[in-house]
Amino acid sequence: MRLWLAVREVFARDIVVTLRRSTEVLTPLVFFVIVVSLFPLGIGPEAPLLRTMGPGILWVAALLASMLSLNRLFAADYADGSLEQIALAPQPLSLLALSKVAAHWTLTGLPLSLLAPLLALQLDLSGRAITMLVISLLLGTPVLSLIGAIGAALTLGIRGGGVLVSLLVLPLYTPVLIFGAQTVSGVATGASPAADFALLGAFLAFAISLAPWAIAAALRVSLD
Amino acid sequence: MNFFHKYSSPKHFYPLAGRLIPWFGAITAVLMMVGLYWGLVIAPPDYQQGDSYRIMFVHVPSAWMSLFVYVVMAVGAAISFIWNIKLADVLAASSAPLGASFTLIALVTGSLWGKPMWGTWWVWDARLTSELILFFLYVGYMALRASIDDPRRAGQSSAILAMVGIVNIPIIHFSVDWWHTLHQPASVMKLGAPTIYITMLIPLIIMAIAFQMFYFTVLLVRMRNEILEREKHTGWVADIVDGRG
Numbered sequence: 001m002r003l004w005l006a007v008r009e010v011f012a013r014d015i016v017v018t019l020r021r022s023t024e025v026l027t028p029l030v031f032f033v034i035v036v037s038l039f040p041l042g043i044g045p046e047a048p049l050l051r052t053m054g055p056g057i058l059w060v061a062a063l064l065a066s067m068l069s070l071n072r073l074f075a076a077d078y079a080d081g082s083l084e085q086i087a088l089a090p091q092p093l094s095l096l097a098l099s100k101v102a103a104h105w106t107l108t109g110l111p112l113s114l115l116a117p118l119l120a121l122q123l124d125l126s127g128r129a130i131t132m133l134v135i136s137l138l139l140g141t142p143v144l145s146l147i148g149a150i151g152a153a154l155t156l157g158i159r160g161g162g163v164l165v166s167l168l169v170l171p172l173y174t175p176v177l178i179f180g181a182q183t184v185s186g187v188a189t190g191a192s193p194a195a196d197f198a199l200l201g202a203f204l205a206f207a208i209s210l211a212p213w214a215i216a217a218a219l220r221v222s223l224d
Numbered sequence: 225m226n227f228f229h230k231y232s233s234p235k236h237f238y239p240l241a242g243r244l245i246p247w248f249g250a251i252t253a254v255l256m257m258v259g260l261y262w263g264l265v266i267a268p269p270d271y272q273q274g275d276s277y278r279i280m281f282v283h284v285p286s287a288w289m290s291l292f293v294y295v296v297m298a299v300g301a302a303i304s305f306i307w308n309i310k311l312a313d314v315l316a317a318s319s320a321p322l323g324a325s326f327t328l329i330a331l332v333t334g335s336l337w338g339k340p341m342w343g344t345w346w347v348w349d350a351r352l353t354s355e356l357i358l359f360f361l362y363v364g365y366m367a368l369r370a371s372i373d374d375p376r377r378a379g380q381s382s383a384i385l386a387m388v389g390i391v392n393i394p395i396i397h398f399s400v401d402w403w404h405t406l407h408q409p410a411s412v413m414k415l416g417a418p419t420i421y422i423t424m425l426i427p428l429i430i431m432a433i434a435f436q437m438f439y440f441t442v443l444l445v446r447m448r449n450e451i452l453e454r455e456k457h458t459g460w461v462a463d464i465v466d467g468r469g
Contacts, residue, residue, distance in 0.1 A: 154368060154385060164368060164371055171360040171361050172388070172392050174357055174396055175392075175399035178399050178403045179399065214384055221384065222377070224380075
């Protein structure tokens, strides 16, 4: 019971602390909107072109936005020492880290997924494609947060950590991007998204069971 | 077991590596010359691709090595992380730039071969793409290592990254594979004859072994340098520097 309590407390605390600095929640979302709006300016406003590129644009932008917010996952707690307290707690660090990642996703991946339909309309995606987009983002962004947390934990307190994180985690993001965007672009060709969703779900199950160990190990090294 | 205990200490490994380097180097030179002569001169031209297929004698071995080196690096990283063996970390650290170089060679030769064959420098072919992502993984590993000053933390952090990477490489590979089969028509994948003639296979295998030996040679040289750098405050390194070792 104390384990559950600790996990819940860490989650609630992270949500509260992040909401107090609401710009940190809003910045990735605004970034998402701006990046998606830049694409039509760059590639031209023709609707058929936007419709084909839309799924990829939205997924890449969501991926970059969630990556940019990784910094706030551990940095503040590391700076004020509360991360060390969490690491010293009798509860397993992997579970507490998972709880922190869950809080991070709730305030990044979830709002990104909910905001995406609005931008999808701007790119002239069909109703069915938008449904696929939201479902695939809801399945895929937790994986991005979990993998990203490994990178964030590894680069804690390192100079140039922000850019370094992108170098470490972007290659690992590729499978999620491929199948996430494919669920949406498949709508145009009539392909069934079942296999893509199954794979995204498999990635999520795999990441949830293994990533917390890596995050905890990385945090222990960085706190040493 | 005694053998491993003795030679996993940098002090004893250093002279052993020094004695092995000339042997590995000689084997590399002989195999490389035989393989290149056989591959570039003796082997018959391909009935479809003419002489341009001959780049495969460099391309294929380096592509194989790019994966092999990552596995060596990840195993070394895991050993150093779990048992805290310094030499395993030296192995991983020295392997990374070599693996990245093999990956780069595979990418460049692949694109040089693609120009006459496919008419373009780059196609988003499944194997090219996963090789490119492998290159990014190497770069990330080296960048992480380079930006941490404390050698102990650098070793452990990069070890975690290497282990995460090795778990992900099969996932990335198959993802790119399935993405490719769904997105691209199979016409670009005309790799000539599906089976390979024995006259081309033998020099290819010789070249593969030559690359392997080359890797071991350069790896030992790099490991010796790395050991000297890390152990520069110890007595035995001072002895070597003063010419007493």
